[in-house]
Amino acid sequence: MRFGKIQYLNLIPFDVFLKSYPIPTRYKSAAFANRSYPSKLNQSFLFHRIDAGFISTIAGATAHRKHKATQAGIIAKGAVWSVLSLESSFANGDSALLKKHRLSPSASLVLGSHSLESTFEKVDSRVDCHATAHAAARNDNKTAQSKNADSSPQAQSPQKDYQSDTSNALSTVLNLHGRVLIGDRALQYRFNGGKAIDMGQVWWEKHRLPFVFGRLCYNSYGEFYNNIARAFVKKRVKIPHYILQARAKACGIPPHYIREYLAHIHYHIHAKERVGLERFYRALRLKAIKPPSRIYPRNVDSSKCTPNTPYKRQL
Known part of the structure; x- marks a missing residue:
């Protein structure tokens, strides 16, 4: 079984949960083998190079329609801290x-x-x-x-983040025109005092609904991954201090700040989250935004792209 996981701080609870989940060690090793940023995992999922993984919401639209998506996701009800629009303005x-x-x-x-x-x-x-x-x-x-x-919406299209698919689309849906920055780099930028607009907060203010940034979807072994998802969302995961210290050192963010960040995220998709999903998919259709395809961007050297590379402001 081939599993893909987003290599961001927001899935530390899933890492801890999976280590204690009663499955053979070879499955756990497979789960920790395929780690990358969201847009890269989306391509692997679309090509069936992985059987399942936490996939961006926009890339998981087909899985959602075919009922191949679990009730586990990466969700924010308001500010999320790690999905930002830099130097942004609103259209219209x-x-x-x-x-x-x-x-x-x-x-x-x-x-x-x-x-x-x-x-x-x-x-x-x-x-x-x-x-x-x-x-x-x-x-x-x-x-x-x-x-x-x-000043027209066509001329001021948002500057996309190569690591993102859903957040790039969300920026267009929200009529934001700044540079999109997601993941640990966005959290580092915010921690260092960078000014930006939190897209999760803007979505909440407009719709009063949680936003699902990613979702555990599968191509095969549906029963197996549904069982994992159900067990994960029911368990309250406590992150060991040594894991938090190691991730904090790797990212350059204090442990207490990571804990505050994780308090803004939950993982169980309930009724309101499903309504938020449908609202987002409807907005994509109205904006004529296409989901990611199997063609990986040729202008990006994926060998040089690491999930936790700090964002460098262009002067």
Whole structure:
């Protein structure tokens, strides 16, 4: 049996649970062998290179439809801390959320005034006042048209995270246009004081429903994985101190901060979580967002992509 697991801090409880679960050691070894970031595991799942795993919600749409998804998932009811939109703004002028997240809708007007001043400075002083006014008005009109084009949803598509599929789609669904950052890198960014919008929080404010970021899905051995999922969501897992210390050292995040982070996540898909899933799938259809395909992005060298590489801000 081939199992794939997301190599993020949010699945530490599942690691601890699986070590104590009564299955042969060879199965446990298989479960810990295939670890990577979500988009890579999605490809492995679609190609049937793994029998089961925690798959991104968007990639698990077919499994959901075919009833090949368990009731175990990675869920947040509000802020999740590890799915962020950096330097983001909202489309279509959602004034309430703009005010709440301190995003200024007048930024484009300020930029427009600066560009207008620069236009006047470049006008030849020898031209008479009427010609100057006409040229300035024409240039200002072009500037306004270009800014309107840049502010359209098509022009400001979110900058995607190569490790993500669901969060990239969620950013589009929520009309966010900033850089998407997920997983341990996002948690490191937040811990170091980085400013960003928490997508889990925005989803909750819009829909008042939990969001399922990933789900335990399977291609085969359905009964076996359903039993594991049922046992996992029923058990309250206590993380040993030595495991927490080891993961904290590897990620550069204090243990107490990891505990606070895990308190924002739960794993049992109930009725409200299922409603949230259907709401998200409906939004994908309305936005014409396609689920990931079997074609892996050619511009990404997967051998150099590690799940816990810290995010480096581009200057």
